[in-house]
Amino acid sequence: MTKQVKEVAELTGVSVRTLHYYDEIDLLTPKTTEAGYRLYSASDLEKLQQILFLKALDIPLKKIKEILEHPEFNRIEALEYQKAILLEKQQRIMSMINTIDKSIQHAKGEINMTDKEKFEGFDFAQNPFEEEARKRYGDEAIDRSSKKLAKLNKDERKELSQTFDELYKKLASLRHGPSTSKEAQEAIHEWYEYLNANFGYTYTLDAFKNLGQMYVDDERFTKNIDRFGAGLAKFMKQAMAIYADSRK
Amino acid sequence: MTKQVKEVAELTGVSVRTLHYYDEIDLLTPKTTEAGYRLYSASDLEKLQQILFLKALDIPLKKIKEILEHPEFNRIEALEYQKAILLEKQQRIMSMINTIDKSIQHAKGEINMTDKEKFEGFDFAQNPFEEEARKRYGDEAIDRSSKKLAKLNKDERKELSQTFDELYKKLASLRHGPSTSKEAQEAIHEWYEYLNANFGYTYTLDAFKNLGQMYVDDERFTKNIDRFGAGLAKFMKQAMAIYADSRK
DNA sequence: ATTGACTCTTACGTTACGTGATCCATTATC
DNA sequence: GATAATGGATCACGTAACGTAAGAGTCAAT
Numbered sequence: 001m002t003k004q005v006k007e008v009a010e011l012t013g014v015s016v017r018t019l020h021y022y023d024e025i026d027l028l029t030p031k032t033t034e035a036g037y038r039l040y041s042a043s044d045l046e047k048l049q050q051i052l053f054l055k056a057l058d059i060p061l062k063k064i065k066e067i068l069e070h071p072e073f074n075r076i077e078a079l080e081y082q083k084a085i086l087l088e089k090q091q092r093i094m095s096m097i098n099t100i101d102k103s104i105q106h107a108k109g110e111i112n113m114t115d116k117e118k119f120e121g122f123d124f125a126q127n128p129f130e131e132e133a134r135k136r137y138g139d140e141a142i143d144r145s146s147k148k149l150a151k152l153n154k155d156e157r158k159e160l161s162q163t164f165d166e167l168y169k170k171l172a173s174l175r176h177g178p179s180t181s182k183e184a185q186e187a188i189h190e191w192y193e194y195l196n197a198n199f200g201y202t203y204t205l206d207a208f209k210n211l212g213q214m215y216v217d218d219e220r221f222t223k224n225i226d227r228f229g230a231g232l233a234k235f236m237k238q239a240m241a242i243y244a245d246s247r248k
Numbered sequence: 249m250t251k252q253v254k255e256v257a258e259l260t261g262v263s264v265r266t267l268h269y270y271d272e273i274d275l276l277t278p279k280t281t282e283a284g285y286r287l288y289s290a291s292d293l294e295k296l297q298q299i300l301f302l303k304a305l306d307i308p309l310k311k312i313k314e315i316l317e318h319p320e321f322n323r324i325e326a327l328e329y330q331k332a333i334l335l336e337k338q339q340r341i342m343s344m345i346n347t348i349d350k351s352i353q354h355a356k357g358e359i360n361m362t363d364k365e366k367f368e369g370f371d372f373a374q375n376p377f378e379e380e381a382r383k384r385y386g387d388e389a390i391d392r393s394s395k396k397l398a399k400l401n402k403d404e405r406k407e408l409s410q411t412f413d414e415l416y417k418k419l420a421s422l423r424h425g426p427s428t429s430k431e432a433q434e435a436i437h438e439w440y441e442y443l444n445a446n447f448g449y450t451y452t453l454d455a456f457k458n459l460g461q462m463y464v465d466d467e468r469f470t471k472n473i474d475r476f477g478a479g480l481a482k483f484m485k486q487a488m489a490i491y492a493d494s495r496k
Numbered sequence: 497a498t499t500g501a502c503t504c505t506t507a508c509g510t511t512a513c514g515t516g517a518t519c520c521a522t523t524a525t526c
Numbered sequence: 527g528a529t530a531a532t533g534g535a536t537c538a539c540g541t542a543a544c545g546t547a548a549g550a551g552t553c554a555a556t
Contacts, residue, residue, distance in 0.1 A: 006502065012367045020504090021544060035552060036504055049367060053348070061543075100301070119260045119297060254533065268535085269513060283521055284535060309512070503552065510545075521534070526527100 002031075002039040012048060027051065027065050167191055171236060172229035179239035185246075188239045205244040212240030250279075250287040260296060275299065275313050415439055419484060420477035427487035433494075436487045453492040460488030 005016045022028040023038065028047055030038045040048075047068065054064045099119075105111045167190060174184050192208055215225055215233040225233040257264045270276040271286065276295055278286045288296075295316065302312045347365070354361045415438060422432045440456055463473055463481040473481040 004502075015544080016503090017544065017546085025543095033552095037552080038503085049351070052367070103297070116259065119300070252534075263513080264534085265513065265515085273512095281521095285521080286534085497556100499554105499556080501553090501555105504550080506548085508546090511542095514541075515539090517537090517539105519535080519537105522532085524529100524531075526529080 002041050003045075004040075005038050008040045008045070008048070012045075012052065014048075014052070022048075022051070022061075025061065025065070027061055027068075168225065168228040168232070171239075172232050175229055175232050175235040179235055180242055184235075184239050185243055188236070188243045191236075191240075192243065205247055209241050209244040212237040212244075215240075250289050251293075252288075253286050256288045256293070256296070260293075260300065262296075262300070270296075270299070270309075273309065273313070275309055275316075416473065416476040416480070419487075420480050423477055423480050423483040427483055428490055432483075432487050433491055436484070436491045439484075439488075440491065453495055457489050457492035460485040460492075463488075 003011070005019050008014075008019060009016045019028070019038070023030065028044060028051065030040045030044050032038055050068060051061075051064055054067065055061070059067075099117070102111065102113055102117060106113045167187070171184075171187050171191070174181070174187060177184060216222055216237045222233040225236065251259070253264045253267050256262075256267060267276070267286070271278065276292060276299065278288045278292050280286055298316060299309075299312055302315065303309070307315075347367075350361060350365065415435070419432075419435050419439070422429070422435060425432060464470055464485045470481040473484065
């Protein structure tokens with residue numbers, strides 16, 4: 001069921017070199033045979049699909065990587081966001097077509113055009129905010145807040161990511177004990193508060209429980225979380241479920 | 249009526265650095281004040297519009313330059329071509345939206361998707377020919393033939409461009425004599441035959457005469473042709489008019 | 497055992513600018 | 527008439543996302 005580079009390349013339309021590159025920057029790292037041949041699994045393909053979707057929105061690979069690494073990244077929500085942006089893009093194309101039509105008439109000497117009109121509909125012209133909005137999307141997707149976080153400056157953001165790490169570390173240090181322990185439940189409580197405090201989106205207890213489930217179901221998230229300690233994802237999932245159930 | 253860099257930048261949405269760069273690569277070279285300040289005229293803006301249109305089609309700047317330099321490049325025709333490509337692009341976006349919708353359902357576990365389906369609608373996937381077609385557009389626009397030239401290989405193309413130059417040179421050497429001379433008319437005849445032989449598009453005598461007119465009306469073309477000798481464009485225009493009229 | 501189709505890594509090249517740094521030109525203000 | 531602002535100009539180096547050989551190993555099929 002696994003596929004080699006060429007097959008993937010042909011299937012998806014990206015070049016072999018691109019796949020090598022994605023591997024190189026740790027964006028998409030397939031398993032390899034003993035001889036070093038890359039083997040792409042079904043989930044690798046799914047991830048590639050995600051990457052290409054995000055790329056189509058002109059999000060740089062670096063940010064794409066961040067997005068996919070953060071467990072808070074919600075697939076479905078993201079897809080809907082992407083759809084919205086594509087619809088927007090479609091609008092712009094229509095606007096460009098409109099400008100072209102005018103330009104044709106202008107070239108034929110049939111009408112006049114103002115300088116402004118000549119540049120309507122381009123990626124950038126007229127609405128410099130659109131680009132800004134696009135740049136922000138990456139961040140928004142990461143932290144799931146279209147309100148609070150989008151306004152944070154760099155320093156504040158740095159702080160945030162530190163606390164992120166700190167909480168993970170704290171949880172990692174507890175992971176060999178029971179997930180029902182007082183310390184563990186307190187840490188998870190902090191985690192819950194933290195998510196709700198920082199992200200506009202308020203996690204319900206159910207959503208929080210599901211998030212935990214995702215940590216083990218999705219290999220990508222598991223890997224990312226387990227960087228802080230093997231088995232942390234599983235531990236967090238359990239602790240989160242207990243926490244959620246105990247508070248209903 | 250002329251504008252400085254910043255004003256142009258704000259009007260069009262491109263950066264000042266980009267304008268500098270376009271100047272640097274001789275793509276868009278405005279007049280300058282004594283102090284070296286760039287001043288963009290109305291026709292400069294029009295050219296910039298052209299550039300941005302072509303850029304929106306993912307044509308590299310090098311090719312855009314070629315396109316704009318070649319007198320055979322027809323503005324209106326090009327605009328229509330661009331419109332067609334934009335319409336095509338719109339199709340693709342719709343297709344992507346469709347794929348996203350499916351992916352959402354898939355993520356929700358509502359449906360299944362084949363690997364192929366997962367990559368439908370991307371720039372490249374499914375129809376690798378589209379990209380090819382886009383690459384070719386530059387060439388097609390340059391030589392106005394969607395049939396013959398598109399098939400030529402590199403060597404043949406080199407040859408072609410040589411003959412191009414040779415004919416220009418021959419005409420340049422005759423430009424101080426009368427445009428009615430036997431040699432001049434023979435050279436122009438060659439030119440006419442040459443265009444008709446090489447480009448799928450058959451120039452009528454009227455079209456040929458108009459082409460000559462364009463050589464002097466449009467500064468860009470004039471500049472390009474006069475590289476081979478000052479006044480060549482004007483000379484060719486005259487000779488082409490006489491040639492066309494004499495054969496009606 | 498050899499061929500042909502794939503694969504790998506290494507490494508330099510490319511496009512289209514971004515990002516300062518440093519220095520001149522012009523206009524507005526005191 | 528001196529002095530800020532503001533805008534412009536030229537180096538010059540940096541970056542992103544690959545493209546493009548070059549040389550060498552792998553693997554299935556003949």
